[in-house]
Amino acid sequence: MFTVDPTSSVPIYQQLVEQVKEGVLKGTLTPGDRLPSVRELATMITINPNTIQKAYQELERQNVIETIRGRGTYVARNYKAKPDEERLALVAEMFRRSVVEARYAGLSSEEIITLVKSILVSYGGRESVKDVKD
Amino acid sequence: MFTVDPTSSVPIYQQLVEQVKEGVLKGTLTPGDRLPSVRELATMITINPNTIQKAYQELERQNVIETIRGRGTYVARNYKAKPDEERLALVAEMFRRSVVEARYAGLSSEEIITLVKSILVSYGGRESVKDVKD
C-alpha cells in the first residue's frame, strides 16, 4: 500500500489520490480507518511532506477523507456521490478515451467489455461507493 | 471537426491526436483521406502551428497518419495494432481509473457496462481498427 513512482508522468500527489480511492473500493481501506500522518507517510515512502499534504487536501476536497484537527486524517464515513451532470460527462469522457485507445491496441468490443467487467469484479462487485460503508 | 478547448487541462496537441483517432473510428475520417496542412489547420482553429506540428508528429509516431513529403499528410492505410503487453497494461490502467471515478460518481456496475457499450456502439460496429480498412 502506498507505493509511488516518481518517474511517472502522473504527478505523485495524484498517484496517492488514486491509490486511496482505489483502496477504499477494494476494501483495503475502510471508512473510519486512519491514514498515516503526513509526516509518517512522507518518511515511509521518502516523499516530501508537502506532496503528501497536497494529496490529502485533494482527497478531502473530494470528500473521500476527512481530517480531525490535531488527531489525523481518516477515511470518510459517509461518502455521498453527488452525480453532477458535469461529473458524469467527465466520467463518460474518460471511458470514451479509454475505448479509443483500446481499439487502437486491437481489442474487440467483446474483449473491452470483458476487461471492464474484470475490473469491476476486482473492486468487489459492490454496487456503489455507498455500499462500502456496510 | 477539429475543435479545441484551450481551457482544458489536456494539452491542445493531445486533443487533436484524440480527435483524429476518434474520427477514424467513427468513420468521419477514412484511411487515405488527406488531413489539412499544418498551416491550414493552424489558421482554421487559430492555434500555434507548432502545436499542430506536435500533434501530427505524435500521430505519425503512432502510425495513425503518414506524411508524404511535399504532398501532405494522410490517414494511414494500413494501421496495424501492435498489442505489446505494455500497451495493453496502459489501456487496462485507463479503464481502471475510469471505473474508480465512475464508482465515486455513484454509477453502478450495470450503469458502467451500459455506458461502455453505448460508447462502443457510437464507434460503429467494427470489431477492431483493422476493420476500418475494409
Added chain:
Amino acid sequence: MFTVDPTSSVPIYQQLVEQVKEGVLKGTLTPGDRLPSVRELATMITINPNTIQKAYQELERQNVIETIRGRGTYVARNYKAKPDEERLALVAEMFRRSVVEARYAGLSSEEIITLVKSILVSYGGRESVKDVKD
C-alpha cells in the same frame, strides 16, 4: 446544546464560543445561568479539557461569561457592547465575505436580505444584546 464537529475546519474551542454566544441570543442561555465546569463539559462531549478551558477563557475575555473562583462560571449579567470602530469594521468584514459567497452561490439581493431577516427572527425580536438582560 454543546455539540461539536471535530471534522470542521473551525477550531473546536471556537465552535464552543459561538454556541454559547448564540445560546444567549436565542434565550436558551440566560444571564446568570451556570455553565458546566470544564471537566464536566469535557466528559460530556468527550473533548480535551484544555480545549474547553480555551473556549471559556475566550468567552471571558469577550465578557460573555464570568468565572467566580471556586463557584463556577456563569453567563455574564451585565454584558455591555463596546462598539469600537475596529469591532464594527470586523463585523462589516464578516458580512462582506458572506455576501460575496452568497452571490457566488447564486442568491439575489432580495434572497440575501430575506435570509438575514430570517436569522434575525430566529434570534428573537430583541433589538440588541443589552435587551437580553431584561
Added chain:
Amino acid sequence: MFTVDPTSSVPIYQQLVEQVKEGVLKGTLTPGDRLPSVRELATMITINPNTIQKAYQELERQNVIETIRGRGTYVARNYKAKPDEERLALVAEMFRRSVVEARYAGLSSEEIITLVKSILVSYGGRESVKDVKD
C-alpha cells in the same frame, strides 16, 4: 488591487481568492480579463509564487477563473452558480455567525439590515453573478 496583509490570520492565498471574487462582483475585474501571471503578481506584491499559485488554483477550482495553457489565467466568462444545498447551508452559516457578532457589537436588527444593504449596493446591485457577464 491585489494588496495583501501578511500579518493577518487569514492565509495570504485566501485573501487573494477573496479579492478576486470581490473584484468580479465590484466590476473592477470583468469576465475575460487577464490576471497577472503567477510570477508577475509574485514580484508585484512580493509574495512567494507558490502562494499565488495556490490562490489561482483555488479560484480555478471554484470556476471563478480559468487558465489557458501557456497563455495565462483569465476571469471565467461563464460562471455558473451551482447552488448545492450544502453550499447554501454554508452561506447561511456565514450569515448566522455574522449576525451573532453584530449583535454582540451592539447593532440592532435595523442597523444590520442597513449594513447588508449597503454592502449589496457597493457590489453594484447586480442581481446575480450571472449578470456580471452582461
Added chain:
DNA sequence: GTGGTCTAGACCACC
C-alpha cells in the same frame, strides 16, 4: 503529536 501555511529555489511540459 496533528495538519496548514509560507518561503526559497529548482525542473518540467506546453504554447
Added chain:
DNA sequence: GTGGTCTAGACCACG
C-alpha cells in the same frame, strides 16, 4: 513566456 510539480526547511495553531 505560461502554469504545474516537487523539494527543503521553517513556523504556526490546534488538541
